[in-house]
Amino acid sequence: MIKPVDNHKLAAKLLLGVTLMFGFGFALVPLYDVFCRVTGINGKVDLTPGAYLAGAISSRSIKIQFIAVNNQTMPWKFKPKEPSMNVKLGQTYQTAYLAANMTENDMVAQAVPSVSPSAAAAYLQKVDCFCFNRQPLAAGEQKEMGLAFNILPGMPEYIKTITLSYTLFDITAADGKELASAQQ
Amino acid sequence: MTPSTEQIVSKDIEDQAVQATGFEDHHGPAKGFSRWLYTTNHKDIGSMYLWFSLAMFMTGGCMALLVRLELFQPGLQFLEPEFFNQMTTMHGLIMVFGAVMPAFVGLANWMIPMMIGAPDMALPRLNNWSFWILPFAFSMMLMTLFMDGGGPNFGWTFYAPLSTTFAPPSVTFFIFAVHMMGISSIMGAINVIVTILNMRAPDMKMMKLPLFVWTWLITAFLLILVMPVLAGVVTMMLMDIHFGTSFFSAAGGGDPVLFQHIFWFFGHPEVYIMILPAFGIISEIIPTFSRKKLFGYSSMVYATSSIAFLSFIVWAHHMFTVGMPLAGELFFMFATMLIAVPTGVKVFNWVATMFRGSMTFETPMLFAIAFVVLFSIGGFSGLMLAIAPADYQYHDTYFVVAHFHYVLVPGSIFSIMAGVYYWLPKWTGNYYDEQMGKLHFWLSFIGINITFFPMHFVGLAGMPRRIPDYALQFADFNAISSVGAFIFGFSQLLFIYNVVCCIRKRNQASKQVWEGANGLEWTLPSPAPYHTFTTPPKVD
Numbered sequence: 211m212i213k214p215v216d217n218h219k220l221a222a223k224l225l226l227g228v229t230l231m232f233g234f235g236f237a238l239v240p241l242y243d244v245f246c247r248v249t250g251i252n253g254k255v256d257l258t259p260g261a262y263l264a265g266a267i268s269s270r271s272i273k274i275q276f277i278a279v280n281n282q283t284m285p286w287k288f289k290p291k292e293p294s295m296n297v298k299l300g301q302t303y304q305t306a307y308l309a310a311n312m313t314e315n316d317m318v319a320q321a322v323p324s325v326s327p328s329a330a331a332a333y334l335q336k337v338d339c340f341c342f343n344r345q346p347l348a349a350g351e352q353k354e355m356g357l358a359f360n361i362l363p364g365m366p367e368y369i370k371t372i373t374l375s376y377t378l379f380d381i382t383a384a385d386g387k388e389l390a391s392a393q394q
Numbered sequence: 395m396t397p398s399t400e401q402i403v404s405k406d407i408e409d410q411a412v413q414a415t416g417f418e419d420h421h422g423p424a425k426g427f428s429r430w431l432y433t434t435n436h437k438d439i440g441s442m443y444l445w446f447s448l449a450m451f452m453t454g455g456c457m458a459l460l461v462r463l464e465l466f467q468p469g470l471q472f473l474e475p476e477f478f479n480q481m482t483t484m485h486g487l488i489m490v491f492g493a494v495m496p497a498f499v500g501l502a503n504w505m506i507p508m509m510i511g512a513p514d515m516a517l518p519r520l521n522n523w524s525f526w527i528l529p530f531a532f533s534m535m536l537m538t539l540f541m542d543g544g545g546p547n548f549g550w551t552f553y554a555p556l557s558t559t560f561a562p563p564s565v566t567f568f569i570f571a572v573h574m575m576g577i578s579s580i581m582g583a584i585n586v587i588v589t590i591l592n593m594r595a596p597d598m599k600m601m602k603l604p605l606f607v608w609t610w611l612i613t614a615f616l617l618i619l620v621m622p623v624l625a626g627v628v629t630m631m632l633m634d635i636h637f638g639t640s641f642f643s644a645a646g647g648g649d650p651v652l653f654q655h656i657f658w659f660f661g662h663p664e665v666y667i668m669i670l671p672a673f674g675i676i677s678e679i680i681p682t683f684s685r686k687k688l689f690g691y692s693s694m695v696y697a698t699s700s701i702a703f704l705s706f707i708v709w710a711h712h713m714f715t716v717g718m719p720l721a722g723e724l725f726f727m728f729a730t731m732l733i734a735v736p737t738g739v740k741v742f743n744w745v746a747t748m749f750r751g752s753m754t755f756e757t758p759m760l761f762a763i764a765f766v767v768l769f770s771i772g773g774f775s776g777l778m779l780a781i782a783p784a785d786y787q788y789h790d791t792y793f794v795v796a797h798f799h800y801v802l803v804p805g806s807i808f809s810i811m812a813g814v815y816y817w818l819p820k821w822t823g824n825y826y827d828e829q830m831g832k833l834h835f836w837l838s839f840i841g842i843n844i845t846f847f848p849m850h851f852v853g854l855a856g857m858p859r860r861i862p863d864y865a866l867q868f869a870d871f872n873a874i875s876s877v878g879a880f881i882f883g884f885s886q887l888l889f890i891y892n893v894v895c896c897i898r899k900r901n902q903a904s905k906q907v908w909e910g911a912n913g914l915e916w917t918l919p920s921p922a923p924y925h926t927f928t929t930p931p932k933v934d
Contacts, residue, residue, distance in 0.1 A: 217516040234623065239656075
């Protein structure tokens, strides 16, 4: 005959399994981030400045498109200076995004980049980018925010067009705290 | 842990127990409501689960009929779009968590101890608790419909940020309701595993277990592995909404696609939680009415285990269109198609069991055969959806709605009905009305096919799901679907009437009930006494 003690032991083990799986659900959050960063999928890009490339300019050229997105209630005017460029791989180019704070309040913004197709994310090097810093604008102020980039010549052949998208977030309330995006 | 609360002994039930088990038994059910509130008896709890599930099935069904009423014609007739969204969402949530899952737990409570020769579930008090959480969870969920801003309106998959940033304020109650039903399922699953592993009659080896018990054992492990992940994901939502975290908010460095990954890591095993016990029920019924042993018993066990394993590595086929890399799409596409292999094994085994059997077509068998045919149709449309490049056309259309209703309605729901008709004489001691049962079957069978088959066509033609209005060219098929839905919905009243008559009208069932039935539960008298197998039976 089975003793209740055996039942309780097994139930306790199963309960431990439940607890571990609850933890695993939360562990998926950093695991997902790590997975995306290691594989470069999801278009998450490095927020560290890339190096200037001298000499290694290839003859292959591709098209790069620029997109500006305002997150939710972000009221600024935000758009790329040029909608697209034809660029040679390996050469460093300069362009800019235009931002205007049309409100009556001083505000701080943070731009977060994303690259499509995601396979191109690892090859798009930002030499200098307004997304490296927070962007404060006084009420009514306008600004041209600079961007310098190059594309590593090793990029797979099938990629003919890259889309670089910036989403602008209002971080006025959170200014002064360290943001999750700044930790990367 | 023997319950000692019931002091009032009902004389005739004790007499039956004495007849059944051969020795005096001092416990009988208490009288009145406290019997149900305090009961630790697996049969009482099983019945409560089944009645609860029936109530939720009718509630969710009414919501579906409201949806079909609105979709009878293009344009907006009866419902505000906001309320329509709440109806589609609540219909899904209630059917998944309130109707299908509790029905299977109810069947497990009733049948598993009787099938393995155990006197009760292993943890009877936990069993009582896991049932009584449910009415509270669902009251809380249904209450949200009367709150400011209405109930959940973001679809049963509650994708963030629709369910966080843009959700109605009642979402917090929804989250707690999901927590509670999750706790209930986890406790139920622990109980099932402990019962099956520890409480089997001597000589009831694992590979002798009835398939319903096997499939439930595997289902219980799935529940333990994924329900905590669901609890985790709604907890993250709660924190995003109230505590300023940014798990799913891009503005704070989070990622909305992360929500879909975690949700479907739970969600795909969840759909197998809703079908594996159904496989078990069908594997009990088909051999009985074919008067043959089940073909390929061990391959059934291994096929079920493989399906359970595969369910953990296919989740992203629900989200092919989020912009996954090609390698990811290919992996999830092929892994998904692989599931067709063990599923095919099961379907062929059922067909082989029927082959050259001496078949009769009582109501449970009709439902079981309809299950095999219609579930296979749902399986095939699932294969079509698994093709990643084609999925871009099918995604979020009525084709998906047709697919999952074909596997859930004539799949899970038909199996539950088959199981209820099959075991009802054992539970009540009376045969149900066979003619009425058959009528119920044919009305349901015709009703669901009229409802869901045209959805394949409107889906392929591009009609999106979860929208109260549609383009004119979809009008005819939608009108047909709505007619079918009302036929199916109202024919369920026949089912309830039949069950109630079966409980009340004397039409004594024999011990074995069905001529071809084999297994420990059929060695007990009908109705099964309050306490059974207090001494373990001999298993040959």
